[in-house]
Amino acid sequence: MLKKILIVDDSPVARLILKKCLPQDRDFTFLDAGNGQEGVEIFEKENPDLVFMDLTMPVMNGMQALEIIKKKNNNALVIVVTADIQSKSLMEVAKLGALMVLKKPPTQEKAEKAIRKAEEAFSERGSI
């Protein structure tokens, strides 16, 4: 079961909205990062079960952070949560190994679906 979730987004409001959309009956532990670089650092230190990653961020963008995280651990489960819905961006994140893309703003239904998909991948791969 997924337990530890890292949310990487420069917007505190976006992080809050995502948390509110995730299933409330689950006992998730959340870790927050305000940009890609912080996200990579927390990922290395905390080894989360799942990462939600924004793309447009200062310091280090989500595309770069996703690439670094997947190089460090190819089994890492990363869901991209983004307003950048250009087809080229979506293809790029798929190529970098994101599990899926959740378009902003998320809804409870879509976030629950994302969690179910991550649960399946998590149980197939074991703890990352």
Next chain:
Amino acid sequence: MTSKQQKAVILSATEIDILQEVMNISFGKASADLADIINIKVLLSVPKVEMLNAGHLPARIAEETSGEQGIYIIEQNYWGKFQGTALLIFPTSFSQNLLELFEENEEASIGMDPGLLERETLLEIGNILIGACIGKISELLKDIISYSPPKIMLSRASNPEIFRNLSENNEPAIFMKTLFKLQEHNLSGYLFLISGQESMAWLKKALNDFLAKFG
């Protein structure tokens, strides 16, 4: 302090964060619409939202766009409960390159007068970016918006006088800025959205309602 200034509505830090996220989502939609047409990835930056005294807007926009050797300004007003002015600003070098990108994708442009083509292309880009961005903001905040026809101006350099019409008073206004680049073309442009006190009370409530709907 006048009684009018005392009544001025100011957005809180959290409300500004919410508006920044709404702007982020909305410009994401706008850039996807543009990317579909020119088949080039638009690199987005983190939007910036600030409360500024309206009297400072002309100098601020001129400062943001200084250093450009000639700029095109596409201006469009929008009206709803959320109302204000959108300014899309391109360096002239950007417009020349953008025209080439458009011409690659628009067979209908063949045979048009080059000056007219440039003007019409920029107005169309303005329509796409401003319309999609404002349209998404109004959708997210549950408003219905109408638009004035866009106007285009060419200026040799950016200076506060060009934007003087934005500073009708000294009340707090919302200043939203996003910078965008076209990948592989080293081209960037600016989108500014400016809304004054007439929208502020409604916007404050709409932003809080937006956040509240997530539970």
